[in-house]
Amino acid sequence: MNTTRQPIGHVTIFSSLLTASAVLMAGAAAIAVPATSPYDASKPTVTGRATVAAASTQAIQLPGASSTPMIPHTSRTSAADLSDPAKKDIAMQLVSSAENSSLDWKAQYAYIEDIGDGRGYTAGIIGFCTGCGDLLRLVQEYNRLVPGNVLTKYIPALERIGSRDGTHAGLDPNFITDWKTAAEDPQFQRAQRDECDRGYFNPAVAQGRTDGLHALGQFFYYDALVMHGRGDDPISFGGIRATAMKKVKTPAQGGDEAAYLNAFLDARKAAMLTEAAHDDTSRVDTEQRVFLQAGNLDLDAPLTWQVYGDRYTIK
Secondary structure (H helix, E strand, O other), X not given: OOOOOOOOOOOOOOOXXXXXXXXXXXXXXXXXXXXXXXXXXXXXXXXXXXXXXXXXXXXXXXXXXXXXXXXXXXXXXXXXOOOOHHHHHHHHHHHHHHHHOOOOHHHHOOOEEOOOOOOOOEEOOOOEEOOOOHHHHHHHHHHHHOOOOOOHHHHXXXXXXXXXXXXXXXXXXXXXXXXXXXXXXXXXXXXXHHHHXXXXXXXXXXXXXXXXXXXXXXXXXXXXXXXXXXXXOOXXXXXXXHHHHHHOOOHHHOOOHHHHHHHHHHHHHHHHOOOHHHOOOHHHHHHHHHHHHOOOOOOOOOEEEEEOOEEEEEO
């Protein structure tokens, strides 16, 4: 791993998708907990680096949601959509360049370390955290797929850790070794992909569609959700989006897409600068802003960018 790898903030984002009507009611992209969710919504989570209890009380309940939700069909069904497999793979590579200093996101299943950001262990393809709730849900999902696996014994400790962020209580000395062992299991790899989709990718694409954004804007939402998490405070995804919308209308509201996305990046950069862990804003300045300035709203390859001083190209 590149030693310049930047820590990320995560948050519990449960497994239902946003709908346009729910977003209008919530006003800040609340992401709902489906009635059939296998997860315990009462567990503490982290929103915009601030701990809140029972985050499900802020969500809108969507009845009848699948435990593995699909992105709903809309009138926008073109290659410009981030859900296109080729576009999704580009998005995963872009995030991995910032999170793991590598384009090979599939090589990150076994990644795990304490990066010193106060969130305990950060691990896996998008940096699930022991102190943020999403790693617990991942291990619970893996246990559903493979009961009694090598990580099952850590579920009670992960539940006790809750929002106590940096503690390793009940995990050391073997958690890292057992994580790497589990990472060789295709079912654990599947669980990581599924949790990424449920908690981050699918909600980002759904909200982007609601706001009338092409693939580039949907990617901006996805990367912001991965780093900042769901929430209405100024440094969470919902707050960042709300700040941008106060300045420029979304395309769905009749606004100019490029102008709105510039406002979104401005708001996100301001949120990043509030925390020392995120004060290198190159993933906005020399990655996302570069694509926007080029007018590449469809996020088409080839793409060349820099993150934390490293240069990358997708051909």
